[in-house]
Each structure stands twice: as structure tokens, then as C-alpha cells.
Amino acid sequence: MAAPRFWYQPKGLFSTVLAPLGWLYAMGTARRLRGASYRASVPVICIGNINVGGTGKTPTTIALAQKLISMGIEPHVVSRGYGGRLQGPVRVVERSHTAHDVGDEPLLIAAFTPTWIAKDRAAGVKAAEAAGAEIILLDDGFQNPAVHKDISIVVVDAKRGFGNGAVMPAGPLxxxxxxxxxxxxxxxxxxxxxxxDRALPVPRLRGSLKPLMTGMQWQGMRVLAFAGIGDPSKFFATLRSLGAEVIRGEALEDHQPLTEALMTRLELEGKTRIAQLVTTEKDAVRLPDSFRPKVLTLPVRLELEDWEPLLERLAPLLEK
Structure with missing residues (x-):
């Protein structure tokens, strides 16, 4: 379901009425965090969030993996595989697995670095260790105690922040x-x-998502865009910033299946309005095979203003 609008507005009637349920949810989260943790033999970096929904964890994971690879370090990613049917632990293979098997985000990340899915995160970390991982990036799992984290990065959308500050269903937390x-x-x-503008008790890293220039000429292109990410409007705005004429943007639910019926409807609308179908990298991995040649993809990459604080924190762990 789409995030309720009141989550990102000053606290009002709905958030007040739902606050007791939020307290119960927070108590449940706190109770889960009391579990025992498996301590890996290699450093574990958790890329998580406090908000529900998408905040940019996948681009962060990819950017960090690429940075580590450039330093000669082999990272493996371990994910729960949200939306996938496999329990794992299993290493994601792009050519044989589908988003239905392993989830869309692991399938995308696997194009950059070895990626594992496991409903039992500790089992996934052990599999990655056995396969030679020199460092493990834990995709999500900030509220899961199964694995000890050496470094935890909380990712947040700078514009949305922590919303109204309430725990779901009263807010987005x-x-x-x-x-x-x-x-x-x-x-x-x-x-x-x-x-x-919120004061933070921990160091703040700053990043932005930049379109990956692939030679595609977006200027003046009529597009029918669709996206099932945390905030689809950001994707539509990026297309407009490149000069594309977005005749309509279809905001889908995060991870929403791209069924034949949905894609046929979008294809028909695109033909009627003489517009090219365009989507995100994450959505593209969920496309039915018959539609892959018909849809353009706009990839984005996370750029950090300064890697040094994170690399300085990581350096002692790599020396052990």
C-alpha cells in the first residue's frame, strides 16, 4: 500500500488516534532486538533504515560494494530477498533466477557483486563467509538481531526525513x-x-542519486513512466530534469508485480499517446520477458559527498 499522506505531515487526528498501536509496534520491535547475534569472522556493514519503505538502501549497497571492489576488497551482499519465494541461503544467479525467486533488489545487486538471499540472515552470512567474502554488506536487517553488525548505516530520504516522528501505523517509523x-x-x-535539519547523535553522510549517462538522448522524448519504488515522484522528476516530456507517471506500490495485464494496459496507453515506456532498474528486473525489449530503463547511482568518515571507521576492522 502507498504511504498515507499524514505520515509526512505534522501530527494530527489520525496519528494521535493510531498512536497506541504505534507504541505496541515499537514494543514488538524492541522485543525482537533482544535476540542473540551471530558474529561473523569478517566485518559486517548493515545498510538499513528506521522508516518503512524505500529510502535508498539498494543504491547505497551498490555504491558501497563498488567502492570496496575498487579498493581490492571482495564484498558479498546478504539480503532477506523480500518478495522472493526461495528461503535460502542461496547465491543469486542473474541468468537463472527471477525476481519471483529471489526478490527484485537482490537480483539487481547481483549484477555488481556476489549476492545471497536468506530468510535466516545468520545462515546467509555463514554461506557468504564460506564462499570467500572479505566483507559482508547486510541489506536491511537493522531491526533484526540475528547477525552482529560492526557498522550500521541508517539511510533516510533527506526531504521526507523521519516523517511525523511516529511509529507505524501512526507514522512511517x-x-x-x-x-x-x-x-x-x-x-x-x-x-x-x-x-x-534534524540534529543527529551520530556522524552524517550526505549523498545524492545521479542518472547514469548511457548515451540515451532523453531531451524531448515523450515518455510514459512507471515506478514501484519508495517515492516514484523522484523518478519522474529525474526524467524531467533530463529533458524528457513525462506525459504521465504511474506510481506503483513498492515491489508491485508487473503483471501481463498491467503492462499490456501501459503499452496500449503508450502507443495511443505516442510515448515510450520507461522505468527504473529495480522495476526492470520484474518485467515479463515479452516486455523487456519494449521498456527503456533509467539507471541511477548514489554519489557520496565524502567517503572518508566511513572508510576511517572501516579501516581498523579490515586490519583484524
Missing amino acids: REPVDKGLKRADFVLTIGDQNAF
Whole structure:
């Protein structure tokens, strides 16, 4: 379901009425965090969030993996494989697995670095260790105690921030911000940095999502865009910033299946309005095979203003 609008507005009637349910949800999160953790033999970096939904964890994971590879370090990613049917642990193979098998995000990340899915995260980390991982990137799992984290990065949309500050269903949070940030080592804000003005008890990293220039000429192109990510409007805005004429943007639910019926409807609308279908990298891995040649993809990459604080924190762990 799409995030309720009141989550990102000052606290009002709905958030007040739902607050008791939020307290119960927060208590459940706190109870889960009391479990025992498996300590890996290699460093584990958790890329997670306090908000529900998408905040930019996947681009962050890819950017960090690429940075480590450039330093001669082999990272493996371990993910729960949200939306996939396989329990794991299993290594994601792009050519044989589908998003239905392993989830869309692991399938995308596997194009960059070895990626494992496992509903039991500790089992996934053990499999990655056995396969030669020199460092493990834990995709999500900030509220899961199964694996000890050496570094935890909380990713947040700079514009949306932590919303109204309430725990779901009263707000967009999985747990209260103050409690969550006590376990964090960094907060990474992505997007309009001037929009985020909250004081933080941990170092802040700043990043932005930049379109990957592939030679595609977007200027003046009529497009019918669709996206099932945390905030589809950001994708549509990126297309417009490149000069594309977005005749309509279809905002889908995060991870929403791209069924034949849905794609046929979009294809018909695109033909009627003489517009090219365009989507995100994450959505593209869920496309039915028959539609892959018909849809253009706009890839984006995360750029950090400064890697040094994170690399300095990581250096002692790599020396062990």
C-alpha cells in the first residue's frame, strides 16, 4: 500500500488516534532486538533504515560494494530477498533466477557483486563467509538481531526525513528515532540536503542519486513512466530534469508485480499517446520477458559527498 499522506505531515487526528498501536509496534520491535547475534569472522556493514519503505538502501549497497571492489576488497551482499519465494541461503544467479525467486533488489545487486538471499540472515552470512567474502554488506536487517553488525548505516530520504516522528501505523517509523539511532554509526541522508535539519547523535553522510549517462538522448522524448519504488515522484522528476516530456507517471506500490495485464494496459496507453515506456532498474528486473525489449530503463547511482568518515571507521576492522 502507498504511504498515507499524514505520515509526512505534522501530527494530527489520525496519528494521535493510531498512536497506541504505534507504541505496541515499537514494543514488538524492541522485543525482537533482544535476540542473540551471530558474529561473523569478517566485518559486517548493515545498510538499513528506521522508516518503512524505500529510502535508498539498494543504491547505497551498490555504491558501497563498488567502492570496496575498487579498493581490492571482495564484498558479498546478504539480503532477506523480500518478495522472493526461495528461503535460502542461496547465491543469486542473474541468468537463472527471477525476481519471483529471489526478490527484485537482490537480483539487481547481483549484477555488481556476489549476492545471497536468506530468510535466516545468520545462515546467509555463514554461506557468504564460506564462499570467500572479505566483507559482508547486510541489506536491511537493522531491526533484526540475528547477525552482529560492526557498522550500521541508517539511510533516510533527506526531504521526507523521519516523517511525523511516529511509529507505524501512526507514522512511517519501525521504531522511535532516538532508540534506533543509539545503535547506528552513521546516518546517510539522500537527496536535498537543505531539507534535512534534524540534529543527529551520530556522524552524517550526505549523498545524492545521479542518472547514469548511457548515451540515451532523453531531451524531448515523450515518455510514459512507471515506478514501484519508495517515492516514484523522484523518478519522474529525474526524467524531467533530463529533458524528457513525462506525459504521465504511474506510481506503483513498492515491489508491485508487473503483471501481463498491467503492462499490456501501459503499452496500449503508450502507443495511443505516442510515448515510450520507461522505468527504473529495480522495476526492470520484474518485467515479463515479452516486455523487456519494449521498456527503456533509467539507471541511477548514489554519489557520496565524502567517503572518508566511513572508510576511517572501516579501516581498523579490515586490519583484524
